[in-house]
Amino acid sequence: xxxxSQVILKADDELRYxxxxxxxxxxxxxxxxxxxxxxxxxxxxxxxxIVEEASKRLWQKRPDFIQPGGNxxxxxxxxxxxxxxxxxxxxxxxxxxxxxxxxxxxxxLIGAREMYNSLGVPLPGMAEAIxxxxxxxxxxxxxDDAAEAAPYFDYMAQAMS
Numbered sequence: 124x125x126x127x128s129q130v131i132l133k134a135d136d137e138l139r140y141x142x143x144x145x146x147x148x149x150x151x152x153x154x155x156x157x158x159x160x161x162x163x164x165x166x167x168x169x170x171x172x173i174v175e176e177a178s179k180r181l182w183q184k185r186p187d188f189i190q191p192g193g194n195x196x197x198x199x200x201x202x203x204x205x206x207x208x209x210x211x212x213x214x215x216x217x218x219x220x221x222x223x224x225x226x227x228x229x230x231x232l233i234g235a236r237e238m239y240n241s242l243g244v245p246l247p248g249m250a251e252a253i254x255x256x257x258x259x260x261x262x263x264x265x266x267d268d269a270a271e272a273a274p275y276f277d278y279m280a281q282a283m284s
Contacts, residue, residue, distance in 0.1 A: 176259035218275035
């Protein structure tokens, strides 16, 4: 949920107007709006490149994942991994746009751990995959934009740890 939505809902729950501190938080959120949109645009426009680079990094670090018996062995399993990479990249952009980790939690992480456990996908491997996705994504951003985007990837990796 965005900062704006949070302020409105909290004030409404308490039957009051937003406080000056809350309004300052909204103003600060708007000041970073152009940056957040730029980051999300860069990530979306480069999804294929990011996913390819991240998967290459993961397979180099963990070749056992793509060897016989590995969770990404075979075309179908590998395609599913790449699909998930795109999904996690999209979740990161949602967090960046909202300026909050809540969309990541509600849209993507609730139930993800249980799903991966039921499929026999090692969670440490998922955390490593998200770190590779982060590296590939941040390499395309300026230092300031990378600093803004990084916590959303860290949040997802931590949730898988």
